[in-house]
Amino acid sequence: MTRKNGIRVRNLLVAGGVLFFLLAVVLLIMTFVFKPEEKSEVAEVSEPTAPDYKVLFLDSYSPTHVSYPAQERGIKAGLYSNNISYDVIYMDTKNYGSQEEIDAFYAFFRDRLLGSEKKYDGVITGDDAALKFALQHQEELFPGLPIVYYGINNISLAEEAVQNPLMTGFTEETYLDETFDLAIQLLPDANKIVGIYDNTTTGQGDKETFFGYREQYPGYDFIGINTSEHTLSEYCEILESLGSDCILIYLTAFEDADGNAYSIPESAQIIVDHTHIPVFRNYMGGEGLGIVGGVQMNFPVQCEMAGEVMADVLYGRQKIAEIPLQYDTPGYIIYDYSVMTSYGLDTRLIPHGATVINQPVDYWDQYNSILVPAILIIIGLLFMLLAMIINYLMMKRTTEALRRTEDKLVYETEHDMMLGIYNRRVAEEFLNRNIMDGKKQCLLRIDIDDFNLINESYGHAVGDRYLRFVANLLMDYAVANVFLLARHSGDEFLMIIPGRTLSEDSPELHEIHEMMKTPMKLGLEELRTTVSIGVVNTDAQTDVETIFAYSDLSLREAKERGKNRSVIYEEQLQEKVLVVNQTRSILQSVIENRNFYMLYQPKVDVQTKELVGFEALIRIKDRDLSPAFFIPIAEESGLIGQIGRITTEMVIRQLALWRDEGKKLYPVSVNYSSNQINDTGYIDFIRTQLEKYAVDPKYFEIEITEGLFMDNNYQSEQLFKQFRKLGIKLLMDDFGTGYSSLSYLTYIPVDVLKLDRSLVINYLVEGKDAFIRDIVGLAHDLGKQMIIEGVEYEWQYNKLKEFGADVIQGFYFSRPISADEAADWTVKE
Secondary structure (H helix, E strand, C coil): CCHHHHHHHHHHHHHHHHHHHHHHHHHHHHHHCCCCCCCCCCCCCCCCCCCCEEEEEEECCCCCCCCHHHHHHHHHHHHHCCCEEEEEEECCCCCCCCHHHHHHHHHHHHHHHHCCCCCCCEEEEEHHHHHHHHHHHHHHHCCCCCEEEEEECCHHHHHHHHCCCCEEEEECCCCHHHHHHHHHHHCCCCCEEEEEECCCHHHHHHHHHHHCCCCCCCCCEEEEEEHHHCCHHHHHHHHHHCCCCEEEEECCCCECCCCCECCHHHHHHHHHHCCCCCEEECCCCCCCCCCCEEEEECHHHHHHHHHHHHHHHHCCCCCHHHCCCECCCCEEEEEEHHHHHHCCCCHHHCCCCCEEECCCCCHHHHHCCCHHHHHHHHHHHHHHHHHHHHHHHHHHHHHHHHHHHHHHHHHHHHECCCCCCEEHHHHHHHHHHHHHCCCCEEEEEEEECCHHHHHHHHCHHHHHHHHHHHHHHHHHHHHHHCCEEEEEECCEEEEEEECCCCCCCCHHHHHHHHHCCCCEEECCEEECCCEEEEEEEECCCCCHHHHHHHHHHHHHHHHHCCCCCEEECCHHHHHHHHHHHHHHHHHHHHHHHCCEEEEEEEEEECCCCCEEEEEEEEEECCCCCCHHHHHHHHHHHCCHHHHHHHHHHHHHHHHHHHHHCCCCCCCEEEECCHHHHHCCCHHHHHHHHHHHHCCCHHHEEEEECCHHHHHCHHHHHHHHHHHHHHCCEEEEEEECCCCCHHHHHCCCCCCEEEECHHHHHHHCCCCCCHHHHHHHHHHHHCCCEEEEECCCCHHHHHHHHHHCCCEEECCCCCCCECHHHHHCCCCCC
């Protein structure tokens, strides 16, 4: 069959199916249009078109909750019949009941309520969570409004609320004793009463109420089954063990020990499927699912009464402060006839006036009016089925392609595509699930030490290959131990160990470090690295964001302690962070108030002992904070760009001031952090300041560190070109402390190398000083000038002069001095 013919046949079948359905609908309407409507305790009332008042209905649950339709029916009857309209908003605490989620609801509700032009004359709250919310936020959200509540299980909460002069309402009667009495009448040989509950707020309230009836029924043993404390399999085994001497009451069972959540129908089905005795229930929900029955509160009637009370208050018929809390609420009895007969219970004991479901009727009397429509529907379904089969055959390839695409999208959202392992989002969800389940766990944040050297030495292709190699090692280890492995970012991995806490001596950490000794073959070479690991032991009290923050602290500490080690997060690390945060706050204030000043350390020609320039060093006024301490914090906090601009402006302005005072000008260098590279407007800022103060660019120099070349090659090259184009000389600061200096020296546009003070201390000593001489010689061979930092003694000066060093900077000639001192500074013998 061609596609065109297939489409024609499919359309004909669909048209025929629709025709048969329409005929069936017409017959059904003709059959049931004159059927008398069933009477209800609560009348259906239409919403008023011109209401006198408007009320807000705050519901603890959602429209899908089993009792909501009954509540809605009663609210409408109580308000609409009194010409009052209402709006409803749902808290949905069954699905979003944590404090964090309730706080989020509060923020949403507050913005919506206070930002709306709608005004309400009163508030009705449904169930405990809504009342608790109204009590907490009454003055802010509902000032001066009468509040009527209903369905409150927590009697203490209801009694507390009624003390408020603007509140009154109804408690929720459990009818547990009436349900006991009915069950005892049906099961006279029983001597135990078993109650099913959980650890939710409602479940614990049910537990307290259940065991509160012990004294009222002295001849019975009261036994509790807490579903929150058992896995599903354990729970089912307990149910199956219950004998005929037990009366089983299903109160509340929303969760189990594995963290699985269950709706009322799901819980009812589990109980019925794993018991051999009748099950009774005193709450709405579970009817028709195998529950025998019980006595339940009549929600429509209580909600209608709540609406009537609100109407009385709004129309001035009663003062709300004078209306007492109402404990007695209407209820009704419901039984499932088919369930009773399946357990051999005497249906003659069903009380008069009880609601009975699934009571058998004569087959013909029940179905004769729908047999013909049913046949038409079946024929229509057959037509539709044939159309679907034809459509399936035509669309099979397309459907399979879409399915493959969907599977690929799901995989891509959960996995790192380069390494084939989970991504950070999956790790966060896994951590969060364990937190919600109250389980302890341990997070390892694993970082490959000096991974950038692999990229620099072998190229990014080899770097990517090594990342996959390490990922495979870690994945094999994680799978073997039932851990979860994910990629955090770059060369960092996350490993989650559920149900465990680790110490620095734990075998898992040792095994990971040992595993990293496994080399990756690279031709004739073997490539291996070490890892630093930040370890965070967590409990259910710490959120995911905080766990990651702690892991960052512990990983950073592992790096600072020399790498190739593991560090467990402790509070001392947090205290260190507090100091950093305080310093960050100080820096923000100092930047805002321009509370900096500059010192200038002279640079002296080794051979002539003449002044050849200065290095500008920033300081904070009225603060004993060393630049060695606050500069790294400024870099991590993103403040270094602002400090760099302030330093630049202060130095250029000082050069102009010296010039205007008739002082001889010397080049002044300022330090440039690699973190400033993201300040793309810095070059234009320098140009503007030089033009503003009419300073020749040859007097303004930039000192950079090797990290700028290693981290941002392309950006660095562009930056160097712009500096050169502006006429600014570049100096490499801290030369000799990095890893790749020599390879960069052959092409980077640096005119001057500044040998780091640490090399002077460690190598300008007897037996090692040849190293310093060779470094100076190498710099000269490359056409670079060499400045030696940290020179403090005359013998050091003499030795460096012998080695041919160009310029010296250090305490031997001068400490950093003020601008006024620098203006007239000369070398003193």
